[in-house]
Amino acid sequence: MSRDTLSRPEPVARRAPDGARPARRISRTEARNARAAAGFVLPFLALFALCFLAPIVYAVYQSLHKTERTGPLGLGGQEHEVFAGLANYTHALSDDQFLAGFGRVLLFGAVQVPLMIVLATALALLLEGASARGIPFFRSAFFLPYGVPGVIASILWGFLYVPGISPLVKIAQSVGWDVDFLARGTVLWSIANIVTWQFTGYNMLVLIAQLKSVPEELYEAARIDGANAWQVARHVKLPLIRPALVLTGVFSIIGTLQLFAEPKVLRPLASSIDSGFTPNLHAYSEAFVGNNQHVAAAEAVLLALVACVASFVFLRLVGGRGKERG
Amino acid sequence: MTRPPVRYRIITASLLTVAALYFLTPVYWLIVSSTKSSADLFGTFGFWFSGHPRPLGNLTDVLTYDHGVYARWFANSLLYAGIGAVCATLLSAAAGYALAKFPFRGREAVFNTVLAGVLVPGTALALPLYFLFSSMGLANTYWAVLIPSMVSPFGVYLCRIYAAAAVPDSLLEAARIDGAGEARIFGRLGLRLMTPALVTVFLFQFVHIWNNYFLPLVMLSDSRLYPIQLGLTSWIGFSDRKPVLYQYTVGGAFLSVVPLMVLMLVLQRYWRTGLTEGSVKA
Numbered sequence: 001m002s003r004d005t006l007s008r009p010e011p012v013a014r015r016a017p018d019g020a021r022p023a024r025r026i027s028r029t030e031a032r033n034a035r036a037a038a039g040f041v042l043p044f045l046a047l048f049a050l051c052f053l054a055p056i057v058y059a060v061y062q063s064l065h066k067t068e069r070t071g072p073l074g075l076g077g078q079e080h081e082v083f084a085g086l087a088n089y090t091h092a093l094s095d096d097q098f099l100a101g102f103g104r105v106l107l108f109g110a111v112q113v114p115l116m117i118v119l120a121t122a123l124a125l126l127l128e129g130a131s132a133r134g135i136p137f138f139r140s141a142f143f144l145p146y147g148v149p150g151v152i153a154s155i156l157w158g159f160l161y162v163p164g165i166s167p168l169v170k171i172a173q174s175v176g177w178d179v180d181f182l183a184r185g186t187v188l189w190s191i192a193n194i195v196t197w198q199f200t201g202y203n204m205l206v207l208i209a210q211l212k213s214v215p216e217e218l219y220e221a222a223r224i225d226g227a228n229a230w231q232v233a234r235h236v237k238l239p240l241i242r243p244a245l246v247l248t249g250v251f252s253i254i255g256t257l258q259l260f261a262e263p264k265v266l267r268p269l270a271s272s273i274d275s276g277f278t279p280n281l282h283a284y285s286e287a288f289v290g291n292n293q294h295v296a297a298a299e300a301v302l303l304a305l306v307a308c309v310a311s312f313v314f315l316r317l318v319g320g321r322g323k324e325r326g
Numbered sequence: 327m328t329r330p331p332v333r334y335r336i337i338t339a340s341l342l343t344v345a346a347l348y349f350l351t352p353v354y355w356l357i358v359s360s361t362k363s364s365a366d367l368f369g370t371f372g373f374w375f376s377g378h379p380r381p382l383g384n385l386t387d388v389l390t391y392d393h394g395v396y397a398r399w400f401a402n403s404l405l406y407a408g409i410g411a412v413c414a415t416l417l418s419a420a421a422g423y424a425l426a427k428f429p430f431r432g433r434e435a436v437f438n439t440v441l442a443g444v445l446v447p448g449t450a451l452a453l454p455l456y457f458l459f460s461s462m463g464l465a466n467t468y469w470a471v472l473i474p475s476m477v478s479p480f481g482v483y484l485c486r487i488y489a490a491a492a493v494p495d496s497l498l499e500a501a502r503i504d505g506a507g508e509a510r511i512f513g514r515l516g517l518r519l520m521t522p523a524l525v526t527v528f529l530f531q532f533v534h535i536w537n538n539y540f541l542p543l544v545m546l547s548d549s550r551l552y553p554i555q556l557g558l559t560s561w562i563g564f565s566d567r568k569p570v571l572y573q574y575t576v577g578g579a580f581l582s583v584v585p586l587m588v589l590m591l592v593l594q595r596y597w598r599t600g601l602t603e604g605s606v607k608a
């Protein structure tokens with residue numbers, strides 16, 4: 001007790017001895033809380049700082065610098081970093097391939113994300129509204145692809161796309177439809193199919209979880225009021241699963257901007273996929289093929305910025321109503 | 327409650343069946359193809375078995391090729407995903423518990439920073455993280471993949487929400503009066519009460535690490551450190567010169583997918599309860 005008063009002068013307590021006790025007890029609880037909390041939070045925060053904050057700071061730093069070599073013709077000699085201002089950003093933003101990659105993923109996201117979420121919502125509503133048997137089977141079947149890693153899914157669908165192996169192409173040809181899944185104009189949508197295949201079931205489960213949290217009486221009441229299944233879904237269920245729709249939407253947008261494994265794996269099969277097909281692919285080849293870390297860092301920063309802005313805009317547009325609850 | 331009319335039920339069942347066909351066809355193709363020889367893979371119809379199925383022969387081929395490198399990749403994947411997910415779960419549990427149960431100054435600031443971490447795209451971090459680790463001499467080691475795998479901002483978020491709802495203050499107070507230390511209370515009470523959330527975090531993180539491709543790709547150059555995904559893509563890369571690798575890739579993909587699917591189906595129940603906590607109270 002005396003240690004407490006020594007280490008932390010409390011003028012209020014000294015002036016009014018009768019009020020000192022509760023005041024001191026509160027501050028002691030606070031101190032104890034802070035100490036205990038630190039013990040629990042710091043291990044996580046240390047790694048979080050190393051793996052999230054430090055790379056961001058480092059990327060911003062690198063993106064504002066460039067490597068210069070002192071020596072004849074810039075060959076040999078000492079390498080050192082000099083401040084480059086926004087040169088790496090202007091370089092990235094004037095690279096047509098990089099911009100085309102961004103345009104491509106934005107187009108991809110604008111089509112694939114709504115399609116997938118509509119499909120996930122439809123499946124969730126069907127599974128929750130149906131009284132059919134076999135619901136657990138269907139739920140598991142739809143969810144199963146989520147357990148298939150993006151690389152494996154791309155390998156799988158790759159085999160289903162490549163003429164010569166693909167039974168799908170064979171079936172299409174046998175009915176006279178000459179389909180090329182890997183052509184310049186189609187390959188983006190073939191990739192969209194892989195992503196949709198993988199993540200629809202996952203999003204569906206999130207939506208089902210939210211549907212289950214709605215009290216059954218609410219549906220009953222709507223039905224008694226004479227609403228049919230469609231009206232219940234449209235006017236009762238959909239507004240109620242709004243938070244889950246926002247959640248899945250944001251995660252899907254972030255996922256779209258990160259598109260990498262699918263085009264990377266399909267690239268050897270499809271000449272229509274170039275080294276800058278998506279922003280991530282471009283940054284990767286800039287870093288490891290072009291050996292230009294600084295531009296790659298600028299591209300990573302741009303990618304993170306666009307992802308944040310896109311999520312934020314989406315949250316504002318769709319989730320506005322949820323904000324009131326904090 | 328009246329059952330919906332037959333017409334409606336038939337439409338529902340047909341829609342569900344069509345969707346199931348879509349989701350299961352590639353898996354079915356994988357199962358069929360994993361029994362085929364390299365020649366039959368190209369020579370026979372993909373959606374039906376060949377006349378000469380050799381599932382066990384293929385299995386041994388995959389496992390013995392290149393001195394059993396496949397088994398090593400598999401073990402690496404288990405190591406990264408297993409240890410990474412356990413550590414991530416414990417770290418998230420401790421942080422989420424503290425953020426829920428100990429009011430301290432700056433708590434919301436910490437929580438909001440972590441939440442922002444959920445929204446930063448992982449692959450935008452991977453390249454800078456590589457440059458950073460590389461300057462620290464950590465690139466191309468097990469640590470390069472393990473350390474980032476131990477951090478799950480989403481896990482902290484979920485654990486905080488769950489702990490706030492499932493760990494009663496009165497119980498903690500009672501334990502304190504009994505003289506138990508904070509670490510002990512967390513270990514004995516907190517962790518136990520948070521188990522459903524912990525299962526979810528573990529599963530999420532396990533699948534996330536197991537499926538992660540970009541991070542190991544940029545971090546690792548030694549193929550003995552590869553996780554399975556990276557190994558399989560390296561086989562595809564060589565298959566131009568060695569066509570039998572196509573077959574090995576199919577067999578290897580099949581082998582790698584089976585355990586995860588079983589895990590997912592078994593633990594689906596926990597998964598759903600955890601997700602409810604996460605999405606509904608967000």
